[in-house]
Amino acid sequence: MVKNFKLVLFSGGNISIDYSKCRDCESKACTKFCQSSTLEPVLKIENGIPVTTDSSKIEKKNWCTECLACELNCGLYGKGAIRIELPLGE
Amino acid sequence: MPNLEEYKAKSIVKQEGLNIPDGCVAGDFSDINVDFLKRHKNIVLKSQVPVGSRGKKGGIVVTETSSAEDAFRELIGKEIDFMLPEKLLVEEKIDYSAEYYLSVYSCPEHRGPVLMFSSSGGGDVEEEEGGTVIIPVKINSDKISADFFKKGLSAAGGIEALELDALADIANTLYSVYRKYDCKLVEINPLVKTDEGFIVLDAKMIVDGDAFFRQGEALDLDFVEEIEGRQPTDLELAAGKIDEEDYRGAAHFVQLPVKSIRGQYGDKVKTFIGFNCVGTGASLTVMDEIARLGYFPRNFADTSGNPPASKVYRMTRIILSQDNVGGYVFATCVSSQQLDNTARGIIKAFKEVFSKTGGIPDIPAVMLFRGAWEEEAMELLKEHGLFDQPNVKILDSNYTENDLAGIFDKLYKEWKNGKKL
Ligand code: SF4
Numbered sequence: 123m124v125k126n127f128k129l130v131l132f133s134g135g136n137i138s139i140d141y142s143k144c145r146d147c148e149s150k151a152c153t154k155f156c157q158s159s160t161l162e163p164v165l166k167i168e169n170g171i172p173v174t175t176d177s178s179k180i181e182k183k184n185w186c187t188e189c190l191a192c193e194l195n196c197g198l199y200g201k202g203a204i205r206i207e208l209p210l211g212e
Numbered sequence: 213m214p215n216l217e218e219y220k221a222k223s224i225v226k227q228e229g230l231n232i233p234d235g236c237v238a239g240d241f242s243d244i245n246v247d248f249l250k251r252h253k254n255i256v257l258k259s260q261v262p263v264g265s266r267g268k269k270g271g272i273v274v275t276e277t278s279s280a281e282d283a284f285r286e287l288i289g290k291e292i293d294f295m296l297p298e299k300l301l302v303e304e305k306i307d308y309s310a311e312y313y314l315s316v317y318s319c320p321e322h323r324g325p326v327l328m329f330s331s332s333g334g335g336d337v338e339e340e341e342g343g344t345v346i347i348p349v350k351i352n353s354d355k356i357s358a359d360f361f362k363k364g365l366s367a368a369g370g371i372e373a374l375e376l377d378a379l380a381d382i383a384n385t386l387y388s389v390y391r392k393y394d395c396k397l398v399e400i401n402p403l404v405k406t407d408e409g410f411i412v413l414d415a416k417m418i419v420d421g422d423a424f425f426r427q428g429e430a431l432d433l434d435f436v437e438e439i440e441g442r443q444p445t446d447l448e449l450a451a452g453k454i455d456e457e458d459y460r461g462a463a464h465f466v467q468l469p470v471k472s473i474r475g476q477y478g479d480k481v482k483t484f485i486g487f488n489c490v491g492t493g494a495s496l497t498v499m500d501e502i503a504r505l506g507y508f509p510r511n512f513a514d515t516s517g518n519p520p521a522s523k524v525y526r527m528t529r530i531i532l533s534q535d536n537v538g539g540y541v542f543a544t545c546v547s548s549q550q551l552d553n554t555a556r557g558i559i560k561a562f563k564e565v566f567s568k569t570g571g572i573p574d575i576p577a578v579m580l581f582r583g584a585w586e587e588e589a590m591e592l593l594k595e596h597g598l599f600d601q602p603n604v605k606i607l608d609s610n611y612t613e614n615d616l617a618g619i620f621d622k623l624y625k626e627w628k629n630g631k632k633l
């Protein structure tokens with residue numbers, strides 16, 4: 123079984139993806155607008171699930187630009203598998 | 213610009229060698245050491261709220277120790293300029309024969325620190341005529357020269373030659389506090405003359421906000437906006453954390469005092485609004501236009517400088533978690549920041565705050581998006597169902613701040629009359 127996705131964010135908080143919801147998703151909308159701070163996006167689809175395009179960049183500060191598009195698109199067109207936690211006041 | 217409470221400023225000048233009264237800080241009468249109460253027949257209770265002329269406003273009480281408990285309870289429950297103290301400073305009462313004013317502050321005119329002295333200290337020092345001598349201190353010197361200080365001070369008159377040496381030493385200590393703690397101002401008022409020498413009866417320190425990175429921890433300061441004259445609210449502290457480690461764009465947030473606005477404007481206040489802007493110039497115009505119609509900002513906020521959507525999300529959550537908010541207004545200047553990201557931050561916050569109504573505000577909300585990525589922002593708001601909602605109006609660059617105010621007014625009145633979600 124593939125481990126669920128978790129990406130720690132520069133501003134604190136994280137992005138998590140519940141892969142059990144992704145198998146039946148046709149839209150794969152989470153990757154449609156992914157805009158990293160480098161030329162390559164953060165997310166791509168591999169074997170039907172979203173994964174990072176380059177695992178070596180995960181530690182790079184500000185690689186994910188925290189644009190929130192993946193969560194919002196997944197909520198509208200996907201299966202609501204993405205949750206971006208952005209804690210306040212910590 | 214962090215403004216230290218009196219008890220903290222006093223403990224610092226004490227560490228640096230100046231005398232302060234015997235005392236302690238207490239949030240409850242039971243926190244006061246019993247031996248302290250036995251040692252002194254008369255004590256002074258001082259409300260730890262950072263307001264000027266505290267004495268005149270009833271924030272300082274002199275009492276016999278035997279009746280101190282009642283006086284303590286009364287003072288800790290007393291609002292001064294709409295602020296309730298969390299702690300009182302409890303000190304021995306000092307008898308003195310003269311009171312002086314002494315400060316070192318960053319003077320824009322001299323482009324450096326300036327020493328200020330008055331031979332008549334106390335609450336009204338700024339109003340006193342005469343007696344105040346301003347001595348510019350050379351910016352590169354480590355120490356104020358005693359002769360230089362004395363020459364300036366003798367012009368104040370009324371000071372005995374013997375006191376000059378002691379005052380010069382105190383001025384030098386104050387100057388070293390100013391330098392060591394990156395102050396904008398360090399002030400003693402009054403500095404009193406007693407049989408045992410000079411004692412600091414009140415002290416104030418304002419630390420330069422730009423020195424936060426090196427003084428924050430040492431002085432136990434919080435990263436907040438300039439809110440001179442009071443302590444930060446919990447939400448301001450939370451908002452301060454947004455920018456603390458994240459350099460991308462800016463997030464500014466200050467709460468406005470509901471009680472004093474109601475006190476000042478009475479029935480003219482229709483409601484308070486949660487407010488956010490991109491660009492402070494536009495925000496001032498919006499606030500002017502909207503307050504004139506009776507809708508007063510509950511807060512000032514600015515999320516500009518092209519922040520990530522996550523920063524706008526956090527700010528929107530904070531704005532919408534305020535009490536007394538009967539509407540929401542967001543406005544941009546004609547901005548160059550990526551407004552689609554700004555819109556995403558707002559949409560995510562709305563989905564969480566207004567989850568029962570599917571992310572659609574259940575209070576009147578007007579949002580004005582003007583500038584780069586404006587069309588993309590509009591598309592997103594449409595996609596997420598925020599267009600054509602009875603409580604929500606989205607405006608683009610065809611609209612002005614004045615239009616926004618009028619549209620909010622209309623929306624609010626309709627909403628009040630029952631057209632609610
Ligand atoms: S859109 Fe959502 S459900 Fe679909 S693949 Fe992406 S994360 Fe999974």
Ligand code: SF4
Pocket residue numbers: 137152155156157158164165185186187188189190191192193
């Ligand atoms: S927040 Fe934006 S940049 Fe980060 S993974 Fe999601 S879509 Fe990509």
